[in-house]
Amino acid sequence: MSLDFGLIIEQMPDILSGLWVTLWIWVVASILGAALGFLVAAARRYGPAPLDWLLKLYVEILRGNPFLIQLFLLYFGGPFIGLRLEPIPAGLIGLTIYASAYFSEIFRAGFQAVPRGHVEAAQCVGLSRSQILRRILLPEMTMLVLPQCVNMAIILIKETAILSIITVPEMTMVIGAIGSQQYAFVDAMFLLAIFYWVLVEICDWLGRRAEAKLSKFRFAVT
Amino acid sequence: MSSTAPTRTPHANSPEPHAATAPAVAVKGVGKTFGATEVLKGIDLTVPAGATTCLIGPSGSGKSTLLRCIAFLEEATKGTITIKGDPLGFAEAANGQRTRLSPQNIRSVRSRIGMVFQQFNLWPHMTALGNVCEALVTVRKMKRKEAEERGMAQLSRVGLEHRATHYPSELSGGQQQRVAIARALALDPEILLFDEPTASLDPELTGEVLNVMRDLAGSGMTLLVVTHEIGFAATVGESIAFLDHGRLLLNGTPREVFGEPRHPRLAQFLETYLDRGAATLL
Structure with missing residues (x-):
């Protein structure tokens, strides 16, 4: 295996466009997945019992099988129920739904981790349920669940590679294709490994910076 | 101070106890x-x-x-x-x-009714002043500036105006409890x-x-x-x-x-x- 840098530079525009698709799909799916996951967790906590069971089933099914299969079902199975999606929307929707299940579990644990007394103090000064959710639970949870959310985001960067099999023109598909055309498949995979790792490290670094920023909001030691 | 109208109970036959003479x-x-x-x-x-x-x-x-x-x-x-x-x-x-x-x-x-807890229960993501002002702004719909003036007055009542911008994690237990008292007092x-x-x-x-x-x-x-x-x-x-x-x-x-x-x-x-x-x- 010999990395041909000339080749890399020659193909740079394609590589960059693949990198860009990976990045934006990852960021958007993470944000939407976290938002949807939060709604699922909140609905399970505050909604009626049947809604809780229904959403529990949603979470269990999504956590219970590989993302690859879910994506196949959405992209190739969707047309059978009249859902015809282009690769990019299918990938984005699939990844968002997949992420929402895991995020909802993170938030569910986060809700439980906020001390009951903090909510009682808010009730005593007259905050309504939605104000308590917005002003107390959400911000307190954010600091509690941040490490797990960063971890989930890291997992999601790597899951974006799976979108290549439904021909989303992201990094793995673009660089893999270049590798096949140039008979340098291993080189291409090696390059990909480095790219993903760099992205993960950047995400991890950003996460640690955010945690450091939030550290003064940590629970007071009594 | 309180805007509450006397509540009519289904207890129609007995007269309402007068607020001035009723026990707290x-x-x-x-x-x-x-x-x-x-x-x-x-x-x-x-x-x-x-x-x-x-x-x-x-x-x-x-x-x-x-x-x-x-x-x-x-x-x-x-x-x-x-x-x-x-x-x-x-x-x-x-x-x-x-x-x-x-x-x-x-x-x-x-x-x-104001309540002060054993565990203080200050909200860790808000400063001392933020804790005191929270309900004034979100519940009483007071302007931020007005709420902060009132919050500062309550903090000085418990001797902590110099700690207004500190977060609970930066305060001692005694100071946290005094902030909690100020928070309860703010709502009169x-x-x-x-x-x-x-x-x-x-x-x-x-x-x-x-x-x-x-x-x-x-x-x-x-x-x-x-x-x-x-x-x-x-x-x-x-x-x-x-x-x-x-x-x-x-x-x-x-x-x-x-x-x-x-x-x-x-x-x-x-x-x-x-x-x-x-x-x-x-």
């Missing part, structure tokens, strides 16, 4: 069960306005539960609680039928409830909190304090209630309750107290 809190026949455990077994207690009442008793006697019922953090399973004559949470008809009041009514009666409550306010503090920090409470008591605030600080109860309390096994055993002035002849159960309770005190001194 009247507890009538209050019972509370958790599953099979009966924690409160029919408590009758009157908390006079403008005075300090101390609830004392052994662990598990139900004193904290009673206080939490008055704060409506727990719902009494029996009996009624009125705040200056207005029923809290439930209205009781002449035949003893309890009906739950509307959430708006519950919130408006509750807003006249008619009555302040304290649930063992110094129980999680070092002896050194206990004093600063008790001093703030002494000042409040001196200013004519109505205080209802669950405490293990017998010294505080005896010197600051104008009325002492001694609970034991979910019943109100004694209720009177400190002289009446602590003086001779002493109720055997109280004597026993104070004895264990001295034992523990002596143990820590040795």
Whole structure:
């Protein structure tokens, strides 16, 4: 295996466009997945019992099988129920739904981790349920669940590679294709490994910076 | 101060007690069960306005539960609680039928009560001033600037205006509890409830909190304090209630309750107290 840098530079525009698709799909799916996951967790906590069971089933099914299969079902199975999606929307929707299940579990644990007394103090000064959710639970949870959310985001960067099999023109598909055309498949995979790792490290670094920023909001030691 | 109109109870035949003469809190026949455990077994207690009442008793006697019922953090399973004559949470008809009041009514009666917790329960993501101003802005819809002026006034009342921009994690336990008191005071409550306010503090920090409470008591605030600080109860309390096994055993002035002849159960309770005190001194 010999990395041909000339080749890399020659193909740079394609590589960059693949990198860009990976990045934006990852960021958007993470944000939407976290938002949807939060709604699922909140609905399970505050909604009626049947809604809780229904959403529990949603979470269990999504956590219970590989993302690859879910994506196949959405992209190739969707047309059978009249859902015809282009690769990019299918990938984005699939990844968002997949992420929402895991995020909802993170938030569910986060809700439980906020001390009951903090909510009682808010009730005593007259905050309504939605104000308590917005002003107390959400911000307190954010600091509690941040490490797990960063971890989930890291997992999601790597899951974006799976979108290549439904021909989303992201990094793995673009660089893999270049590798096949140039008979340098291993080189291409090696390059990909480095790219993903760099992205993960950047995400991890950003996460640690955010945690450091939030550290003064940590629970007071009594 | 309070915008609450007197609430009409289904208790139509009896006249409304007048707010000026009604006690700050009247507890009538209050019972509370958790599953099979009966924690409160029919408590009758009157908390006079403008005075300090101390609830004392052994662990598990139900004193904290009673206080939490008055704060409506727990719902009494029996009996009624009125705040200056207005029923809290439930209205009781002449035949003893309890009906739950509307959430708006519950919130408006509750807003006249301030609560201070053993664990302070400051919100860690807000500064001291933020904690004090939160309800002024979100509940009372006050302008931020106006709320902050009022918040600063409350912080200086507890001697912490110089800590306004600190987060709870940057404050000592005693300071956190004083911020919690300022937070409760900011809403101008008619009555302040304290649930063992110094129980999680070092002896050194206990004093600063008790001093703030002494000042409040001196200013004519109505205080209802669950405490293990017998010294505080005896010197600051104008009325002492001694609970034991979910019943109100004694209720009177400190002289009446602590003086001779002493109720055997109280004597026993104070004895264990001295034992523990002596143990820590040795």
